[in-house]
Amino acid sequence: MRRFTRTLAAVALAVTAVAGTVGWASGGTQRAVTGPPPGSSSWRADGVLGRELPDPARTDPEQVRAFFSGLSASEQQELLERHPLVVGNLDGVPLELRYHANARALRASHDPRHARLAAPGRRILAFDPRGRGQVAEVFGDLRSARHVSVVVPGSDIDAGTFDRRVDVYGTPAGMAKSLYAETGPGNAVIAWAGYTTPVGVGLDAATGGLAEAGAGRLTRFTEGLAADGLPSPVVFCHSYGSVVCGLAASDLGATDLVVLGSPGMRADDVAGLRTGARVWAAKDDTDWIDDVPHMRVAGLGHGADPADEAFGAHRVPAQDAKGHTGYFAPGTDSLRAFAAIAEGDSR
Structure with a gap:
């Protein structure tokens, strides 16, 4: 009966959108920052070095790394x-230069x-002020880390809410900081808010447009980590961020993909993600x-529940978590499980 009710709700949602009477939507439509x-x-036109600089739109992270390795300090x-x-946002540029830039x-x-x-001492790995602003921050020593994790947030996250002081464990900075505190030495965690997220509950949150744009940015970001010689990451994806991760899964080069509070990953099951990573789900x-x-239905919704047994993901215990943003709260079984996965200790 519950499944039938949900089916009716999904159909009603689709019909409402198609009819153009989206009164249910409380979120404004966002324009994705891409490119x-x-x-x-200005970079492309600069001849200060007496040679052509790599085109940010056409050069992959490995080529960027090779270019910078051939430059003097x-x-x-x-x-910079x-x-x-x-320099601060170009994947493949050495970490230390990006921090300073x-x-x-x-x-x-x-x-x-x-x-x-x-604030002094923060390791900001990306800062793009366009639109609502995009940020990535590192917790720990990324250069010496044996294990690297990336946290991908969901809706309502931007430069202004990246590290807000309310609902802390619903922010990328709060989630990453908590995971870093729970893991042992040799770990680093990146809070990655590098895409345009939906605002509120509306068409953006119910459709995949922003996730598709975000997936390309996330893929390039992880390619940049690989180009800089860092370990393959464990990627944690919260809420709408799991839609982004689902679309990017086959190209992330992740060892593990962990989704929490997921509305779906735009795949019917783990096989549909086309990834060699172990897939985990918490709800x-x-x-x-x-x-x-x-x-x-009619382009709305994100598909199967990754936490359902039929999806095929490993289930992460979450009995202690409360609500949609409690998974990284200190003392929870979910956070302990996340730390084990991040450290490669999970079975």
């Missing part, structure tokens, strides 16, 4: 000072949403996501 980093036009510094937003860009920002991000009994129809 090369801001400032790329003074040449690298010159490019002239083009901090390109983004710190410089944040100090130059006059947007009050960025003030906390500019607690009080998570409202359980009331979302796990179907796809």
Whole structure:
């Protein structure tokens, strides 16, 4: 009976959208930020080194790494000072240069949403001020880490809410910091808010457009980690972020893919993700996501529930988690399980 009710709800949602009477939607439609980093036009036109700089739109992360490895320290510094937003956001650029470039860009920002991000000591691996703003931050020493995790958030996350002080464990910074604290030495965790997320509950959250744009950005980001010689990551995907991860799964190069509070991954089962990574799923009994129809009808919805046994994912215990954003809360069984997966100790 419950499944029949959900089917009716999904059909009603699709009919409403097709009819153009989307009164149920409370979120504004977002325009995805895509393409090369801001400032790329000036970068391409710059002849300061007496040679052509790699085109951010056409050069893959491994080629970017090779280019920067052939530069002297003074040449690298010159490019950082002239083009901090390109150097800070270009996957394949050495970590240390990106940290310095983004710190410089944040100090130059006059947007009050960025003030906390500019605090000394933060390791900001990406900072793109376009749109609502995109950020990636590292917790731990990424260069020496034996295990690397990436946290991909869901809706309502941007530069202003990346590390908000309410509902902390629903933010990428809060989730990543908690996971880092739970893991042992030799681990690093990246909070990656590198795509345009949906706002509220609306068409963006019910459809895959923003996830498709985000999947391409996430794939390139993990390619950049690989180009810099870092270990293959464990990727944790919360809520709408699991839609992003589902679409990117086959190209992430991840050892493990962990979804929590997922509305679906746009796949019928683990085989449909076409990934060699182990796939894990967590959903607690009080998570409202359980009331979302796990179907796809007329382009709406994200498909099967990864936490259902039929999907084929390993189930992560989540009895202690509360609500949609409690999975990374300290002391929970889900956080302990996440830490074991991050450290490669899970069975």
